[in-house]
Amino acid sequence: MSSTIDLLRTSGVKVTPGRVRVYEALAAAAQPLSHADLEARLPDADRVTLYRVLDTLVVCGLAMKAVDARGVFRFSASGAQSEHRRHAHFRCTDCGRVFCLKDAPPPPPKLPRGFRLADAEYDLRGTCANCARAHHK
Amino acid sequence: MSSTIDLLRTSGVKVTPGRVRVYEALAAAAQPLSHADLEARLPDADRVTLYRVLDTLVVCGLAMKAVDARGVFRFSASGAQSEHRRHAHFRCTDCGRVFCLKDAPPPPPKLPRGFRLADAEYDLRGTCANCARAHHK
DNA sequence: CAATATTTGCAACACTGTTGCATTTGCAAC
DNA sequence: GTTGCAAATGCAACAGTGTTGCAAATATTG
Structure with missing residues (x-):
């Protein structure tokens, strides 16, 4: 099994405790999580750092970003397959x-x-x- | 032809200049408009009143509310907009x-x-x- | 025209997301 | 290990979007 650390390393970004914890929170969640959801799950994390970690995960393909009906961004772990382009x-x-x-x-x-x-x-x-x-x- | 005033009256809400102007701005627009778009088109309107007028139009069925990719609400006069949807x-x-x-x-x-x-x-x-x-x- | 329930305008607030900058940290090269 | 440095973090301040409370103005009904 591939650890979160390996996933991050393979995706070409630095491995930091924050990124590991955020990715694992996303991967463990049954639903896409908003920034507020993640703050609740990771009370020690800095607000801004959390936004930036989420951005990083999206850019490197480890997470997906979407908007919910209230206009809030929600993030979900995307299991590292960047084959997300050519299907519906x-x-x-x-x-x-x-x-x-x-x-x-x-x-x-x-x-x-x-x-x-x-x-x-x-x-x-x-x-x-x-x-x-x-x-x- | 049914004027905006008639539309509002028929929908069971009070007819006010603000509602007329907002509805007509929505109806004249080629794309769904955000609150900010409408403020630009109606410089004299009050920010909060604009939000409330939009809410009213949505509740009484004269407008539709959707979220765009940036998480911002966009409004369109009902009836319009169904044609811009189904093409590439x-x-x-x-x-x-x-x-x-x-x-x-x-x-x-x-x-x-x-x-x-x-x-x-x-x-x-x-x-x-x-x-x-x-x-x- | 008068009565009254709604609507408006304003101020203040709450939430979501961003930017700038000084400090810390991962990690690679020694 | 130690060192160097780009990258990541934490903090403060800001910006955009949407909401709430309340007093003053106004659209409708009779």
Whole structure:
């Protein structure tokens, strides 16, 4: 099994206690966590450092960042696969969770002449099964 | 033709100059507007009143509220905006311009059971014709 | 026009996120 | 180990977005 330390090292960022603890908190969580959630779980962490650690994890691909329905950023551990580009994502507008759809991504539409495609993202938004159920409780 | 005043009256809320102006600004906009956008368009409006007017319009069904990628609420007059949803966008990573692709977007993939699709966006990124040509100068 | 429930404007606040800068720390090279 | 230095941290201050309380103004109803 690959430790958090190895994950960080492999991702090319310095290994610090803060990054280890934040990543492990994200990985242990069942839901994407907001900055406030993480502050509650890691009471000793500095507010600003926490923001910067989260940024680092997102940039190096270890975490994903999304916006929930209240406009708050939520973060989730993304298990280090940066293959997140070429398949469709479903983002729940309620809980902010992102689901990867395994179905083959649809072929990109034709582009005007001269345009060069670097990257494509099919983003679906809506309500996930959990939140849909919770809605008409 | 139904004037804004009639729309408001029909929706069961008091008709005030602020509500009329805000609704008409929303209806005239090509994109959903943030609170800040509206403040720029209506320089005389009070900040807080603007928030409350927007809330009222949403509650009475004349406007829709959504969160953008930066976590900011954006508002649009109901009825508008359903057409800008279902087509693909190409964003040039060089000049930042966004092009709307007229071709019909591919059908959304199948979702897991219980998931409800509200909105889909096919985002392509790359280099537009202009910038591609400029590149091998 | 008068009565009254709503709405407005203002001040103050709360939450989320960012920037600048001095200090500490990871880590690589000795 | 020790050292050097870029990077990360902690702190303070700030910026943007949204909310609450309350007194004054106003849209509707009769």
